[in-house]
Amino acid sequence: MMAFDRSSSHPALDPVIVTELRAALARSAQTGDHGDDLKGLLARAAADAKQKGIQAEQLLVALKEIWYSLPHLSTQPGNDVQTRLLQQLIARCIHEYYAT
Secondary structure, eight states: OOOOOOSOOSOOOOHHHHHHHHHHHHHHHHHTSOOTHHHHHHHHHHHHHHHHTOOHHHHHHHHHHHHHHOHHHHSSOOOHHHHHHHHHHHHHHHHHHHHO
16 A cells, blocks of 8 residues: 655646735735735636646645745734635635636
8 A cells, every 4th residue: 555645746836926926915914905916816826726737725725825924924923804814815716716
């Protein structure tokens, strides 16, 4: 019996999209609101994920990893604004993934 291999051979999102998501989400965390540019960025991330065979759940995990890696969030405990922003991010991501 083979052991489960955690060294993922799953495709990853385009590094440019990840960088742009990190910047957009950092702005969101600082301002307490997602900017209008997030919709287009999530649509690109969803399209990239679909093209690479990344499932919606895997995309959500990637977004959460980006979100929780933001320096602004790692130095401050979670609050209602951060929770609301994360919930909105998840809802928007799901919408964009299944929109096409």
